[in-house]
Amino acid sequence: MEKNQLRVNGKRLQHTLEEMAKIGATPNGGVQRLALSDEDKQARDLFVKWLKELELEVSIDEMGNIFGKRKGQDSDLAPVMSGSHIDSQPKGGRFDGILGVMGPLEVMRVLHENNIQTRRPITIVAWTNEEGTRFAPAMMCSGVWANALDRDWIYDRTDINGIRFEDELIRIGYKGETPAEKSPVHAYYEYHIEQGPVLEKQGITIGAPKGIVCLHWYDIYLEGEANQVGPTPMEGRHDALCAAAQMILKVNELPARMNGNLVATVGEIQNEPNSRNIIPDKVHFTVDIRSWDDDLAIKAWELVKKDFQEIANQRGCPIRIEETWRVEHSPFDERLVQNILDTADNLGYSSLRMVSGAGHDASYMNQIAPTAMIFVPSIGGRSHVEVENTTWKDCEAGANVLLHSILNSAQR
Incomplete structure (x- = not known):
C-alpha cells in the first residue's frame, strides 16, 4: 500500500481505548487512575505488553516514563516522538491523556502490519504523572526528562497522605x-482531546494549537485558632476557613480586575479539623493562574498575593505561601503546526488554528524539540469529569492526522 493511502484502523483504536477505560472505571463512565496507583500500574502493564507485541525497543527510565522505539532506516538519526499520559484525574474522563498514547500506538500498529520503513526512528512515550492531582506539580516527569525540574525534588513530593513519589x-515496579x-528529538507530536468547546461549536474536526498558555501553581497555608463554636463569640475569632473564603473570592475576581486574557482558579482545599462544631484552625488551598501573557500572569499573582496578606492580617491568621510551579507559555514550532494543518486538509478534515488553555507534557517538550499538538473535539467542551466524551469518528480522524504528520517528519 502507498504511504499516502495508509489509514488507521478506527475499530481497533476504539477497542484499545475501551480496554484501557476498563482499568479504573467509575460508575458514571469515567476513569480514576491516579498516578502511581494500582490502577496506573495495571494500565502501564497492559501498555508495555502491547509495545512488546510490536517488537519495539521498550525502556523505562528512573521517573517511570515508558518509551517504545521503532527502528528507522538510519537509527542514528534523532527520532520523531509522540505520546501523552496514562494517569487521570479523580473521577476523570476516559479520553484525557490516554488518547494521546493509544493514538500513536495505533500508528505503530499500522506501520508494523504494512511493513513501512521510515528514515528516522519513531518513539512512543507515556509520561508519568502529567495530571499533578495526586503529586504536584503537573507534567513532573516530562519536566525532569527535559531538565526543567530536579529529579530529587520530584522524588520527595508527597500526596495528601504523606506518601513519597519515589516510594510509590x-x-x-516502575522506577x-x-x-x-x-536526548535529541527531531519532532514531538502530542495528540489530545481539546478539553474545551471551540472545535465542537465551530464544527471543526482538527485543532492545531499555536501553543500552550503559561501555568502558575501556588499553595496557600493558613493557621487560625480552633475552639468550640457555641461558647466562642464571633468577635475575636481567628477562623482560617473564613480567611480562605475571602481569598478564594479574590482569586475569582482576579481576571476581571486585570482586564486581560487570563483565568484563575482555586481547585483544591483542605480544612482542619473539618468538624462542624470546631472553628477551623488550618486551611490549605491551591491557586492556578493561566494566560498567554506571562507578564500579565505574574502581575495578577502579585496583586492577589497582596490581597491574601492583607486578609490574613485582618483575620489574625498567619499565612504561608508556596510558589510551587511555573511554566512559561509555549509557542509551538510553526513548521510542525503547518504540517498538521496541511495533513488535515489533504485527508479532507476541517481544521483550525487555536490556543491550548490546558497544560500538557508538550510544554516541556517544546523547550527541547520542535513540538506541535493535534486536537479533536470534546463533546460539550467537558473534560476532567466522568461525562468527558469524544466521538469515535473524531478519534479516528485525529489518529489519521497523527499518522501522516509523523510519517512526513520521519522521512525528513
Whole structure:
C-alpha cells in the first residue's frame, strides 16, 4: 500500500481505548487512575505488553516514563516522538491523556502490519504523572526528562497522605534504571482531546494549537485558632476557613480586575479539623493562574498575593505561601503546526488554528524539540469529569492526522 493511502484502523483504536477505560472505571463512565496507583500500574502493564507485541525497543527510565522505539532506516538519526499520559484525574474522563498514547500506538500498529520503513526512528512515550492531582506539580516527569525540574525534588513530593513519589514508583515496579535525561528529538507530536468547546461549536474536526498558555501553581497555608463554636463569640475569632473564603473570592475576581486574557482558579482545599462544631484552625488551598501573557500572569499573582496578606492580617491568621510551579507559555514550532494543518486538509478534515488553555507534557517538550499538538473535539467542551466524551469518528480522524504528520517528519 502507498504511504499516502495508509489509514488507521478506527475499530481497533476504539477497542484499545475501551480496554484501557476498563482499568479504573467509575460508575458514571469515567476513569480514576491516579498516578502511581494500582490502577496506573495495571494500565502501564497492559501498555508495555502491547509495545512488546510490536517488537519495539521498550525502556523505562528512573521517573517511570515508558518509551517504545521503532527502528528507522538510519537509527542514528534523532527520532520523531509522540505520546501523552496514562494517569487521570479523580473521577476523570476516559479520553484525557490516554488518547494521546493509544493514538500513536495505533500508528505503530499500522506501520508494523504494512511493513513501512521510515528514515528516522519513531518513539512512543507515556509520561508519568502529567495530571499533578495526586503529586504536584503537573507534567513532573516530562519536566525532569527535559531538565526543567530536579529529579530529587520530584522524588520527595508527597500526596495528601504523606506518601513519597519515589516510594510509590518503586512499589508499583516502575522506577527504571535508565536516567531520565533528554536526548535529541527531531519532532514531538502530542495528540489530545481539546478539553474545551471551540472545535465542537465551530464544527471543526482538527485543532492545531499555536501553543500552550503559561501555568502558575501556588499553595496557600493558613493557621487560625480552633475552639468550640457555641461558647466562642464571633468577635475575636481567628477562623482560617473564613480567611480562605475571602481569598478564594479574590482569586475569582482576579481576571476581571486585570482586564486581560487570563483565568484563575482555586481547585483544591483542605480544612482542619473539618468538624462542624470546631472553628477551623488550618486551611490549605491551591491557586492556578493561566494566560498567554506571562507578564500579565505574574502581575495578577502579585496583586492577589497582596490581597491574601492583607486578609490574613485582618483575620489574625498567619499565612504561608508556596510558589510551587511555573511554566512559561509555549509557542509551538510553526513548521510542525503547518504540517498538521496541511495533513488535515489533504485527508479532507476541517481544521483550525487555536490556543491550548490546558497544560500538557508538550510544554516541556517544546523547550527541547520542535513540538506541535493535534486536537479533536470534546463533546460539550467537558473534560476532567466522568461525562468527558469524544466521538469515535473524531478519534479516528485525529489518529489519521497523527499518522501522516509523523510519517512526513520521519522521512525528513
